[in-house]
Amino acid sequence: MTQTAEFWNSVYDNDTAPWVIGEPQSAILELERAGRIRGRVLDPGSGAGEHTILLTRLGYDVRGIDLSPSAVEYARRNAAAQGVPTARFDVADALDLAHSAALTEEDGTPPEFDTIVDSALFHVFGDAPEARADYVRSLHAVTKPGGHLHILALSDREPGFGPRISDTIIRESFTDGWELEDLQPTTYRGRVTAAIAAQSDLYKGQEGLVDLAAWLAHIRRL
Numbered sequence: 001m002t003q004t005a006e007f008w009n010s011v012y013d014n015d016t017a018p019w020v021i022g023e024p025q026s027a028i029l030e031l032e033r034a035g036r037i038r039g040r041v042l043d044p045g046s047g048a049g050e051h052t053i054l055l056t057r058l059g060y061d062v063r064g065i066d067l068s069p070s071a072v073e074y075a076r077r078n079a080a081a082q083g084v085p086t087a088r089f090d091v092a093d094a095l096d097l098a099h100s101a102a103l104t105e106e107d108g109t110p111p112e113f114d115t116i117v118d119s120a121l122f123h124v125f126g127d128a129p130e131a132r133a134d135y136v137r138s139l140h141a142v143t144k145p146g147g148h149l150h151i152l153a154l155s156d157r158e159p160g161f162g163p164r165i166s167d168t169i170i171r172e173s174f175t176d177g178w179e180l181e182d183l184q185p186t187t188y189r190g191r192v193t194a195a196i197a198a199q200s201d202l203y204k205g206q207e208g209l210v211d212l213a214a215w216l217a218h219i220r221r222l
Helices: 005-013 026-033 050-057 069-081 094-099 129-142 167-173 194-199
Strands: 040-044 061-066 088-091 113-119 143-154 178-192 208-221
Touching: 005 069, 026 050, 026 113, 026 143, 026 178, 040 050, 040 094, 050 061, 050 069, 050 088, 050 113, 061 069, 069 088, 094 129, 113 129, 129 143, 129 167, 143 178, 167 178, 167 208
Parallel strands: 040 061, 040 113, 061 088, 113 143
Antiparallel strands: 143 208, 178 208
């Protein structure tokens, strides 16, 4: 099941988010270096804001959105602390991006993006097929034809914390209106918090950063 904004608020308010690591994901850095991030960019589920901050610093026109007001406030503080106060963050529902008041153009037209960078949002819907389908439709509605979606998601190739998905879920989710150009294993850096260490034998007595198995998908909007 998916979680409410109140749940995500509590994670940021109590600093228990295992994805808040104080730096961008290396897989996203490599995307940018390879020239795969172009034009107007959306960072859905932007969380602590590291990728929106990074891309804003590099000169991209990028918007970060999150369902959680606490996450958005966290990201804005983070951006200011990193000397990138122009990084833009708004509260918005990723399941209905086309009708988001925060993203709608000044003339009332729906938003359109050339590139969408999803770092650890898609896998949240792994066990919620209806929400996952809504999210895919939402992404399709705001991605320009020919635009690209990049998904970094935790993989079920190994056990561990966080929602983990198979490559099959990615492949089956992006069919009509999409072309899956590439899907490869990679890693995602997370943080073993005290709560995770206490709850999981895998991380007993361990705290700090850890690299986890992940998928990186490159998907083109038809």
